Each structure stands twice: as structure tokens, then as C-alpha cells.
Amino acid sequence: MAAEQPALTVLQLDTRFPRVPGDVACARTYRAPVEIIRIPRATVARVVTDRPDTIDLAPFDAAIARARGDVIVTSCGFLAPHQARLAARTGRPFIASALGALVELSETHGPRGILIATYDWGSLTAAHLAGYDCDIVGLPEDSHLRRVIAGDMATLDTARAGEEVAAAIRAHLRSHHRHILLECTNLPPYKAAIRAIADLPITDILTCIEAVRPGTVRPAFL
Template identity: 50%
Template sequence: MIPRVTVLQLDTSFPRIAGDVGSPDSYARPPQIIKIAGASVGQIVTDKPQDIDITPFAEALHHAEGDIIVTSCGFLSYWQVQLAKLCDRPFISSSLVALEQLAPDIAPEALRILTFDAQRLNAAHLGVHSAYAQSILGLPPTHHLRQVISRDLDVLDEDAARAEITDLLVQSQTETHCHILLECTNLPPYRAAITAATGLPVTDILTMIEAACPGAVAPRFS
């Protein structure tokens, strides 16, 4: 039986292209998408994650049917332990929890964490791995993908987003960098282009889903 994924998705309407955590085309089996009413980007993408009301997310877990449960926003990493305790299945709040596996082998200066908003992602989201705050790189406010997400636009130019993202990473890359971690769950569609442009391996929400629940992700994104 092909595993099924349940996605606790923010209350957004922007396009979810293949590779996005909220796109059915990202998975080997149609996912269950539970949209969390009222959970806007503005409310969840905050530098004070402790103030997020996770009650709607906790309630949504009671309706989750998937073999693995994930959220659509990496800024929920602060609540990983609390929400996971409510599940009897694997739960991934954010790709940032991969720091548990990456940190023993990769120093902060060797890791690039690409996020939606570097002004708001901070040590609080990283828990015991707060030293990796220095690894954070954010999408500039003018970037197309950030505009689409923050303004909840209904048109996404995939080519423009890909070009801006790869250019940003290449321009900031140093000889020290050896791995890239994509915080934003809307970035995996560009993973192949990122690897091709930088030559570096990439960890994102989809690679984490596949590692925890083999066969769940569509082969081209696993």
C-alpha cells in the first residue's frame, strides 16, 4: 500500500505547483489537505513563534488520515515536540527538525538555511540548534515567490522564481558551504535547479517525508 500524507496547510490560496508540500503532484498518492482556517502567512511567519495559537493545528490532528502528518510552514518548528506528542504517527512540523541529523556533521558556517523571511526566522525556531541562526538566508521582499506567498497572489511564474532563487544561492555561496536546508515548504519545486546551480545536496520537507515514510513522495521529488 502506498503511504498517504496529511498536510496541515495554512489558510492560503496561492498556486501549489508540483514539488510544493501542498500540491497533490508532489506525492505518490493523493494527499489529505486540511486547511487551517484563519492561519494566515502573517500570523504564522513570526519572530515570536511562542505566540502562535496552535489549537487549530492540534484539533486538525484528530481528523488526519495519513500515514505521516506534516505542516505547510517551517515556522511551526517551535511546536514540533508538543504537536508530535498528540500523534500516533510520524509528524514533521518543519524541515528545520532535520538539524537534529545534520548538526553532528555540518557546522553552522557550512550549512545554508534558505527561508521565506530571514527577518523573522530566528534562534527560537531552531531550539537547541540556535547556533545555526548564522546559517539563515532569506528571500528578498522583492523576489517573485515571496511576493506570491506574502500577498497570496493567484499567479506564480515558476521560471522567474527558479531564476531568482538559484541566483540568490549562487551569489551567497562560499567554499565552506556543503549543504542546503530549505525551510520554506514552497521551495522544493526548485531543488533540482538549486543542486545543479550550486553542486550541493539539498534537504527539504519532501526529502524528510520520504525518509520517514518511504514511498510517500513522487519519485522525482523523493
């Protein structure tokens, strides 16, 4: 019997930390079948970099060639500079990063109206942001979620992570902000905590997926 056609293929970095519901690489995030392909040697340290030109894209090319999903996405927003390069490898919709939404959001709100929440503020460059000058908040280096991701740890306290993510965003919110964009694909599980402190619309990798293929993401995570 043939395997069910997946709605989505996720190109996951070479990590083993917990992927909880709401994470792009957790099957329980979706209403439809998902295919997850781990990209060898694509560690967080190698992909989350202020030099995106140094990322080895060959393993991503190989994964795209065998991906079966209707839509293909990556599990790291820092691949944004390679959207066109990787999308050219397939005829299907390809989403490298939620940062791809910056063009449309900037037209609506202006770049300064957008607050970007990222894993690593220090590594996010103009190349990732397509030149837009937006306000940015990164996960503090001593925060639980960042340490779990950086250390590829086996356990994750989601309640603690949610509290810390919300606190970091709250500290950077200003009256001119009109929209929050989550670069990091590990942040959507904490949207409820973010919404508790910010009455603003949120764009992330899941809303981008849903825009391309409606009915893919469970409503609780949108």
C-alpha cells in the same frame, strides 16, 4: 465505499496561492494519496513570525485530531518550535519543519556547513533553529515568489521564481557550505534550479517525508 487511506496529511496554512508540483501541499508531488487540511486563520502573516509563542495552535490541534494520513506534516517551516507540542497530539510520525533535521546535519557538517534558505530571514530566530548558528539566506522582499506568497496571489511564474531563488542562494554560497536546507516548503519545486548552481545535497520537507515513509514522494521532487 470507504475513502482511500491517505499516506500523508498536510496541514496547510490558510492560503490560496498556487501550489505547484514539488510544493508540499500539491497532490501531484506524491506517488501516494494525500489529504490536505487547510488550517483556518493560520495565515502567512500570523505563522511566519519572530514570536512563535504567539501562534494560535488550537486549529492545528483540531486538524491533527481528524487527520487520517500515515504521516502528518505542516506546510510552514516556521512551526519548528512547536514540533514536540504538536507531535504529542498524535501517535503517528509528525513533521513540523525540515528544520528538525538541523540536529543530524550539524553533527555531520557543523552548523556553519549548512546554508538555510528561508522565506523570511528577518523572522527566523534561535527558537526556530534550536540554537544552531547557521548561515541563512532569505527570499528578497521584491522577489516574485515572496510577493506571491505574502500577497496570496492567484498566479505564479515558476520559471521566474526558480531563477530568483537560485540567484539568491548563489549570492550566499561560500566554500565552507556542505549542505543546503530549505526551511520554506514552497522552495522544493525549484531544486533543479538550485542544483544547477550548487553541487550540494539538499534537505527539505519532502526528503524528511520520504525518510519517514519511503515511496511517498515522486522521485522527480527529491
